[in-house]
Amino acid sequence: MLYPIKVVDIELSRPLTTLDGLDGYMAVQGLLRFHGAPIGYVKAPITNGHCTAQTLSKRILEDHSETIINRLLYNGLSLPLGRESLCLEDLFDVPPPEYKGKLPLVTVAVCTRDRTANLALCLDAIKQLDYPYLDIVVVDNAPTNDSTKKLVETYANIRYICEPRPGLDWARNRAVLEAKGDIIAYTDDDVVVDSAWVKALALVFIKHPDVMAVTGLVVPYELETETQVLFEMYGGFGRGMSRKWYQVNRGNKIHWRLLGTGQFGTGANMAYRRSVFDDIGFFDPALDVGTVTNGGGDLEMFFRVLKEGHTLVYEP
Template sequence: MNGSDQRTAAARRRPAARDSFYAPVCVVELDLDEPSELRSPGGLGTTAPVGRVLALVRLHGHPLGLVTATGTAGDSATLRRALVDAAHRELRVPALPSTTPVARPGQVDRARVPAGPPTVSVIVCTRDRDAMLPRCLDSVVRTDYPGAEVIVVDNAPTSDATEVLVRSRYGDRVRYVREPLPGLARARNRGLSIARGAICAFTDDDAIADSRWVDALVEAFRSDDRIACVTGLVLPAELETEAQFVLEEYSGPSRGFAAQSWSLRAPLDDPLAQFSVGRFGMGANMAFRTDVLRALGGFDPATGTGTPSRGGEDLLSFQQVLTSGHTVAYQPDAIVWHRHRRTMEALAIQVRGFGVGFGAYLAAAVSRQPSLLVKLVRRLPYGLWRWHTSHRFGARPGPVDGDTLRGLRRLERRGLLYGPFCYLYTLWQQRHVRAGG
């Protein structure tokens, strides 16, 4: 067994009987303004689920939190009442008439957004996923925001299937462009280079956008001219396999349902915030002022999925926005639903990639601004202590045991150690290709 096999096996050692704990959970949306129906993620249709249900609760369009209940066949009314009761019991549901908008800190009310909203380009990068892509693009082209430009970047495809799909199914509603060199950062830069919007929003081909996703991103930008990057809430589109349950337990929606923002103009509440930018958001749900992102040089092509660096291009962009004097904001009203990896083997590879990508991001940040190395070394003891204490998985009420979670943490930690070397190797590899070509 080679090293990769050992890492994968470490994450999947568990009793065979454990599979019985992972009965599928149906993910739905419940709007308290219209509690008579449940909708599928992204609002792409109504549903009458049976069995365990996880519901995102909204009021006046704003997400309040998640609740669970169990449904039975032919009795959807009882399930809806149970979910409504759980929402009032477990969440802060404002006792306001339905015509009164709920205030959100840091958010501009839609009624206060002036006429002439900014143009937006939505960029979706993909590679050989023509079977998965339509659900993402269907949700994006149906968003409420008027005139949003949608760009699909086909990254080093092995066939013309994606091009045929986009041109035949979406016509002039979606722009198709091909990036021949592999790497998510390169693909995103290709989309950035042709984008016409004042704001560029990015999501993944395995995500489903909420109908108000673009609206919510724009509202955050309009609330403060100093905001140059906005991230949003990422929720599971499905919970059907063990790996999907484990990922939610391991790194679920920890950013919560309250708007936040970060800037170096005021002291940060976390001494590691300048480096641990993963708390800001993730690449599946992020947007930038186009001129700012271009001025920063776009995404570092030596980072990202599709390169030995395995990731980190989103983290580096957040860090660059922050250190260049702008504000990064988290807007929970901007929701995308993500389809997680379905197998434990794929999850183990993904989690190790999290670590490699984070290490690559740190190396890239220091290489761009060497003075950061001193700050990073000074904060290293605190960072290691927090890493350890924040992931001490003990007894849990759910089926995901501490051994599984600790095994994933070990994979991520090992990946972190390799990350800087992977970044340097990617730089060397790309320079070698340029020199030879």
């Protein structure tokens, strides 16, 4: 049996601890973070309801020692000059360099339809975002009742918008029209976002003015069922732990390897400069959930961004 698997976060800048209370689980899958930034996964066995710190440490060093050392050195090199000595252990306490410049207003758009239980978890996480300038909108797509509207009204500083035309891409396009921010970050109503999500996306746009679209990592919230485990086993929505750049000069043919745009990311974690829609058009409402195609609107937009000569970045 492949499931259930306990999903945990493991912060490597803090000492590892034994994981208890794991009776009934087949294994542990840990998302490794270093000062919050994801760097990889570790899978470890469970014995008598426990996964010991020693077991985790052994697996992490076997699979990720080079990545950890590279992160330590990168953060260490950002330190001011003048320290006479610095050992490797000291670097675990050194966070990555922090951006001190101006941050733009970001519109966070959640498109939904009659899924208030999922939406409540999503909005709870969005309210915990570590970002000072947010415009949060919930686009209710052809609802059958007012449950979503009533839920959104319980949250401060979240705007409710009803889009009567059925189809996810109608809802995404309505978000573009209603957005107050120069950057629009989309997530799905069944996603629990990380507190650093918006800032990570925004920094790519800030530091690279040529970038018009940014996608990112999507990891499993839980692996309790066979379906969830198999979905991750056969691809999932994650596209790795390193930044990737995609760009095609306008007018050039797109290489066939770039035609499978699912490799770039997913609509559950994507962001655009609002201005790009003036250049390449809006999402195609003939595609995605709520239409006979039942998908593809996000992928077609990724393709169009590249086809028109713009840069797309995957930022985990």
